[in-house]
Every structure is written in structure tokens, then in C-alpha cells.
Amino acid sequence: MKTAQAGTVESMDCLVTVSEAEPGTGLVLNLAGSSVARFSKAMEKAVRETLEGLGIRDLAVSVQDNGALDLVLKARLEAAVARLKEGGESA
Amino acid sequence: MRLRRTMLYLPGNNPNMLLRGHLFAPDGLILDLEDAVAVREKDAARVLVRDVLKRGEFGSCEVTVRINGLDTEYWRKDLEMLVPLGRLDGVRAPKVDDAATVRLLDEALSEIEEKAGIEVGRIKIFCLLETAKGIFNTYDIATASPRVAAVIPGGEDLTADLRTNRSPEGTELEGIRRSVIVAARAAGVDALDTVFPRITDDEGLRRETEFIKQLGFDGKSVIHPNQIPIIHDVFTPTEKEIERAQKIVAAAKEAAERGLGAVQVDGRMVDAPVVKRALFTLTRAGLLEEGTEHA
Structure with missing residues (x-):
């Protein structure tokens, strides 16, 4: 399975890992980090909006968050998806 | 500017x-x-x-x-x-x-x-x-x-x-x-x-x-x-520099209104380059809007 990453675990950033998923799987989301308990809904919304904008339905997304704002999460996810499309790495 | x-x-x-x-x-x-x-x-x-x-x-x-x-x-x-x-x-x-x-x-x-x-x-x-x-x-x-x-x-x-x-x-x-x-x-x-x-x-x-x-x-x-x-x-200009610049700009404005080319401030000739520098000082001091035209 192909996988790709973008971001860091520095303050106000997040590390996003994306992996290909079988058609029909939908979004498989895994959120981790200190702010997840409070912001998981907002984070999921940001992920769904971004994938919708990119026209992607089936994807496994894992987020290691360190206080990233929505716009940072979205930017990291977009960069990770672009890297996946360019080939990613075999996991 | x-x-x-x-x-x-x-x-x-x-x-x-x-x-x-x-x-x-x-x-x-x-x-x-x-x-x-x-x-x-x-x-x-x-x-x-x-x-x-x-x-x-x-x-x-x-x-x-x-x-x-x-x-x-x-x-x-x-x-x-x-x-x-x-x-x-x-x-x-x-x-x-x-x-x-x-x-x-x-x-x-x-x-x-x-x-x-x-x-x-x-x-x-x-x-x-x-x-x-x-x-x-x-x-x-x-x-x-x-x-x-x-x-x-x-x-x-x-x-x-x-x-x-x-x-x-x-x-x-x-x-x-x-x-x-x-x-x-x-x-x-x-x-x-x-x-x-x-x-x-x-x-x-x-x-x-x-x-x-x-x-x-x-x-x-x-x-x-x-x-x-x-x-x-x-x-950032000092208080003294600002005070002097304000005097110069005021004097130049008055001179312009009276149709004079140059005026004196504290015994010194004030002409266009001096006024320009004074306006610049006031801009740096944040007392003039940025974008104000210099003389």
C-alpha cells in the first residue's frame, strides 16, 4: 500500500500520514495528540472538507497533532495527498 | 512612502x-x-x-x-x-x-x-x-x-x-x-x-x-x-528631532500660503530639501500617514 506524509510534530503543526484505501472504504481517520479530545469534530470537518475539495473519497488519514490550526491541518493534508499522487512510498 | x-x-x-x-x-x-x-x-x-x-x-x-x-x-x-x-x-x-x-x-x-x-x-x-x-x-x-x-x-x-x-x-x-x-x-x-x-x-x-x-x-x-x-x-526620531521637524513643516506651509519660497526657522534657511527631510522625520516618527506625498 502506498503512503505519504507531510508536516512536523513541532508546536502549532501536525504530521499527516495518508495511505491509499480500497474503493468504497471512505475516510478512515485516526487522530492523535493533546488537543484531539477537545477539537476532534473540528479536525474531522477540516479533513473531510479538504478531501472533498480534492475530489478524494477513499483514504486512510492519520494525524499526529501538536496544536495545529484548521488551516495548517488542511495545508498538511493537501501536501500529503499531493505526495501520495506523485507516487508516495510503499509501506 | x-x-x-x-x-x-x-x-x-x-x-x-x-x-x-x-x-x-x-x-x-x-x-x-x-x-x-x-x-x-x-x-x-x-x-x-x-x-x-x-x-x-x-x-x-x-x-x-x-x-x-x-x-x-x-x-x-x-x-x-x-x-x-x-x-x-x-x-x-x-x-x-x-x-x-x-x-x-x-x-x-x-x-x-x-x-x-x-x-x-x-x-x-x-x-x-x-x-x-x-x-x-x-x-x-x-x-x-x-x-x-x-x-x-x-x-x-x-x-x-x-x-x-x-x-x-x-x-x-x-x-x-x-x-x-x-x-x-x-x-x-x-x-x-x-x-x-x-x-x-x-x-x-x-x-x-x-x-x-x-x-x-x-x-x-x-x-x-x-x-x-x-x-x-x-x-525612530528623538523628541527634539520631531519638534524641529514640526516647526519646519509649519513654517514651510505658512510660507507657501504667503507665496514665499524659503523661510527661516531658528535662524536657519529652510528650503525644499530641508522640508523634505522634516517630512521624512515625521513619517518615521509615525506622525504622518504613510503614503503622504513629500514636498
């Missing part, structure tokens, strides 16, 4: 700095896609900088991006992704060696502005002169496009190209700073100084800033927020 006492570099792949940079209230921001970003992170940094620009909270800062060099494969993509947003005030181009480099950048900007429906010529160009050739061509570079807002001598790259290194006294940059100031003034653009690399040496920074201010520089690039208040302090 726009104040450019301090322009703060923000690493383009660092959300923390990109989002908070304006809070330190520099006159300008440089979202850096070049040296501060590793080659393998260029793509992610571009997306991040684009989204930070979209959000557009930068206080009153002039917002610029340092693009990758025109000798790399990245610079066009940097522009294509960021210019159409319509939020950028300028682009800082590294290693500008000659007028042809400026013209190439100018044409690329015009093309993207036109396509995006942005006023053509809106985005200014800030030229980093990081080679001996660039310094030698300063005037040609500064006049190569009406977009050029400032020329900025480099520090590390330039001294390496000169086969020397940076000393605390800055001996190696002295002649260069003097020649850049003359070329910048002749071309009618700002002269901005290179960064001061020793971020804990406040005294050294103050000394260097006083020196470049006396030479005529408009400001300095900044790599750490702590450097901002020191540079602003040096560039």
Missing part, C-alpha cells in the same frame, strides 16, 4: 512563525520559501504559505515572499501558486545578478497578474544582491523594472563570493553598503540592509543599525523578533 525599517524573515514551513510573525509588529514580513526550507519540503511549504496568505492576518505589515532563485526549478511554481491570491505586496528575489533576471521576473509576474485579474504591476520586487556581479550591477538592477522597490546587499553569500567572511566590524561590507546606497538613491528605490546574524548581540546590532542609518539605509532585514525593537528605536 512606506516604512521598511524592519522586514522579518519567517521560515515558510513553520506554521508557528508564519502565523505569529506579524504580532511582533515589524514593518514587513518575508515568508521564506528559499533558504529556510529544505529541498524536500518545498512543496509542503508552498501549500502552507498559500493557505496562510489566504487567511491574511498580518496587521499593518507589508507582506512579501522570498521565492526560490530564478536559477532553480521552483520559482515559477512559487509565483503561480501565490500571486493569484492577490494578497502579496511583493516578492523578494534571491541572487539577482543583472537586469535580465529582474526583467524575467517582471514578465512572469505580469503574465500571472493579468491571468488572475490583478492590476498588472501591483507586486513589487525586492532584489537581493548576493554576488559581486549583483553589487556591480546595482543601478541597472534597480532600474530594470518599475516594480523594483528595494535593493538589499547579501551577507553570507556575498562575502563568500568576495572570498572573505563576515567580521563583527563589517569591514568587508563597508564599501558595498556605500555603493548600494548611492545606486539605490540614484534609481529612486529603497536600500535595505542585510541581516545581523548574531541574535544575542544587542549592542552589536544597535551599532550596526546606527551605522547603516547614518549611511542612508531605510531599514534592515531581521531574522529574530528580538531585533525589531532595537532597530525601530534607532530609526
Whole structure:
């Protein structure tokens, strides 16, 4: 399975890992980090909006968050998806 | 005129700095896609900088991006992704060696502005002169496009190209700073100084800033927020200077109303260049709106 990453675990950033998923799987989301308990809904919304904008339905997304704002999460996810499309790495 | 006492570099792949940079209230921001970003992170940094620009909270800062060099494969993509947003005030181009480099950048900007429906010529160009050739061509570079807002001598790259290194006294940059100031003034653009690399040496920074201010520089690039208040302090006029400038401007206004060319203030002749300098002092003191026409 192909996988790709973008971001860091520095303050106000997040590390996003994306992996290909079988058609029909939908979004498989895994959120981790200190702010997840409070912001998981907002984070999921940001992920769904971004994938919708990119026209992607089936994807496994894992987020290691360190206080990233929505716009940072979205930017990291977009960069990770672009890297996946360019080939990613075999996991 | 726009104040450019301090322009703060923000690493383009660092959300923390990109989002908070304006809070330190520099006159300008440089979202850096070049040296501060590793080659393998260029793509992610571009997306991040684009989204930070979209959000557009930068206080009153002039917002610029340092693009990758025109000798790399990245610079066009940097522009294509960021210019159409319509939020950028300028682009800082590294290693500008000659007028042809400026013209190439100018044409690329015009093309993207036109396509995006942005006023053509809106985005200014800030030229980093990081080679001996660039310094030698300063005037040609500064006049190569009406977009050029400032020329900025480099520090590390330039001294390496000169086969020397940076000393605390800055001996190696002295002649260069003097020649850049003359070329910048002749071309009618700002002269901005290179960064001061020793971020804990406040005294050294103050000394260097006083020196470049006396030479005529408009400001300095900044790599750490702590450097901002020191540079602003040096560039901000004293109470006495402000008082005198206000007197001169008032006297000049009165003279103009009475149809006189020159007047006296405290026993000294005041003519156009003195009034111009006084207006400049008041602008630096924040007492005149930026953009006020100078006499």
C-alpha cells in the first residue's frame, strides 16, 4: 500500500500520514495528540472538507497533532495527498 | 512612502512563525520559501504559505515572499501558486545578478497578474544582491523594472563570493553598503540592509543599525523578533528631532500660503530639501500617514 506524509510534530503543526484505501472504504481517520479530545469534530470537518475539495473519497488519514490550526491541518493534508499522487512510498 | 525599517524573515514551513510573525509588529514580513526550507519540503511549504496568505492576518505589515532563485526549478511554481491570491505586496528575489533576471521576473509576474485579474504591476520586487556581479550591477538592477522597490546587499553569500567572511566590524561590507546606497538613491528605490546574524548581540546590532542609518539605509532585514525593537528605536526620531521637524513643516506651509519660497526657522534657511527631510522625520516618527506625498 502506498503512503505519504507531510508536516512536523513541532508546536502549532501536525504530521499527516495518508495511505491509499480500497474503493468504497471512505475516510478512515485516526487522530492523535493533546488537543484531539477537545477539537476532534473540528479536525474531522477540516479533513473531510479538504478531501472533498480534492475530489478524494477513499483514504486512510492519520494525524499526529501538536496544536495545529484548521488551516495548517488542511495545508498538511493537501501536501500529503499531493505526495501520495506523485507516487508516495510503499509501506 | 512606506516604512521598511524592519522586514522579518519567517521560515515558510513553520506554521508557528508564519502565523505569529506579524504580532511582533515589524514593518514587513518575508515568508521564506528559499533558504529556510529544505529541498524536500518545498512543496509542503508552498501549500502552507498559500493557505496562510489566504487567511491574511498580518496587521499593518507589508507582506512579501522570498521565492526560490530564478536559477532553480521552483520559482515559477512559487509565483503561480501565490500571486493569484492577490494578497502579496511583493516578492523578494534571491541572487539577482543583472537586469535580465529582474526583467524575467517582471514578465512572469505580469503574465500571472493579468491571468488572475490583478492590476498588472501591483507586486513589487525586492532584489537581493548576493554576488559581486549583483553589487556591480546595482543601478541597472534597480532600474530594470518599475516594480523594483528595494535593493538589499547579501551577507553570507556575498562575502563568500568576495572570498572573505563576515567580521563583527563589517569591514568587508563597508564599501558595498556605500555603493548600494548611492545606486539605490540614484534609481529612486529603497536600500535595505542585510541581516545581523548574531541574535544575542544587542549592542552589536544597535551599532550596526546606527551605522547603516547614518549611511542612508531605510531599514534592515531581521531574522529574530528580538531585533525589531532595537532597530525601530534607532530609526525612530528623538523628541527634539520631531519638534524641529514640526516647526519646519509649519513654517514651510505658512510660507507657501504667503507665496514665499524659503523661510527661516531658528535662524536657519529652510528650503525644499530641508522640508523634505522634516517630512521624512515625521513619517518615521509615525506622525504622518504613510503614503503622504513629500514636498
